[in-house]
Amino acid sequence: xxxxxxxxxxxxxTRGQQVTLxxxxxxxxxxxxxxxxxxxxxLQFLFEYFSETQRNKGNFPGRxxxxxxxxxxxEMNVSTLELGDSALYLCASSFWDRGDYGYTFGSGTRLTVx
Amino acid sequence: xxxxxxxxSTLSVQEGDSAVIKCTYSDSASNYFPWYKQELGxxxxxxxxxxxxxxxxxxxxxAVTLNKTAKHFSLHITETQPEDSAVYFCAASRDTDKLxxxxxxxxxxxx
Numbered sequence: 001x002x003x004x005x006x007x008x009x010x011x012x013x014t015r016g017q018q019v020t021l022x023x024x025x026x027x028x029x030x031x032x033x034x035x036x037x038x039x040x041x042x043l044q045f046l047f048e049y050f051s052e053t054q055r056n057k058g059n060f061p062g063r064x065x066x067x068x069x070x071x072x073x074x075e076m077n078v079s080t081l082e083l084g085d086s087a088l089y090l091c092a093s094s095f096w097d098r099g100d101y102g103y104t105f106g107s108g109t110r111l112t113v114x
Numbered sequence: 115x116x117x118x119x120x121x122x123s124t125l126s127v128q129e130g131d132s133a134v135i136k137c138t139y140s141d142s143a144s145n146y147f148p149w150y151k152q153e154l155g156x157x158x159x160x161x162x163x164x165x166x167x168x169x170x171x172x173x174x175x176x177a178v179t180l181n182k183t184a185k186h187f188s189l190h191i192t193e194t195q196p197e198d199s200a201v202y203f204c205a206a207s208r209d210t211d212k213l214x215x216x217x218x219x220x221x222x223x224x225x
Contacts, residue, residue: 004157033212043158043203043215056212090157094210101210103148105157 002027004093004106012112018079021109025072025093031055032074033103034066037088046089049074081113116141118206120216127194128224135189135219137204144206147180147187148213152201161202162189194223 005024013019025032033056034046045058049068066076078085088110092103117140127133139147145166150158164171164178164187171178177190187206191198201220205213 006157031210035213035215042217043205043213045212045214048212058212092213096210101146102160102163103213104160105150107155107157 004091004104006089006091006106006109008109009107010110010112012114013081014114015081015083017081018077019081019111020075020077021089021091021111023074023076023091023093023106025074025091026095026104029093029095029104030072031094031096032068032072033092033094034074034076035090035092035105036060037090037108038086043090046076078111083113085111086113087111116144116206116214118204118214118216120204120219122219123217124220124222126222126224129194129196131194133191133194133198133221133223135202135204135221137187137189137206137216139185139187139206139214141206141208141214142185143208144185144214145209146207147178148205149176149178149189150203150205152203152218158203191221194221196223196225199223 007022031050033048048056052068063079068074088108090108091106094103119138148163151161152158175192180187201218204216207213
């Protein structure tokens, strides 16, 4: 069974630019969550999508947005990049089955803003 | 707000010894407590999880205990091996709500 696929693995962008990251969840998983990981703030929740609808949102500015497609693949976009947006962006694919649930993370996209 | 505290931040043990990492959560409605292992250049990997209707769960050398009254949960690794060296994160969530992560513990196992 294929895992969670995130592309690209690495990105270098300039301040002010925008970036789009992609996540393909495990087949059959309908929920995708995004987390930002930095040395200073640790792992912080960005947002979650389920069946193409945003179900939950963390405390990040509106420059951070996302969407989910009908095949459950998800993208997140960051506009007007700032140096502080440099981080590892992780996508988690999750399932629910009769009260059982769990989250599987991808390897992440390392974004560097210069 | 919701918070998960994790201790210690670093832990060094000799191969074969046991390692214990402790977490405390603030949201009393939390009922799902996973532990993740993150190796360099990789995403967090689920190693064990526990739900609030269970006090303890074991999987080979790894065990997790939960004290709902004290809002504490702990990860126990026995007979540690060098390949256990990594950063470990605890997390808590309420049902299928977002995961709130601890700050991580860097475990080093020396041969």
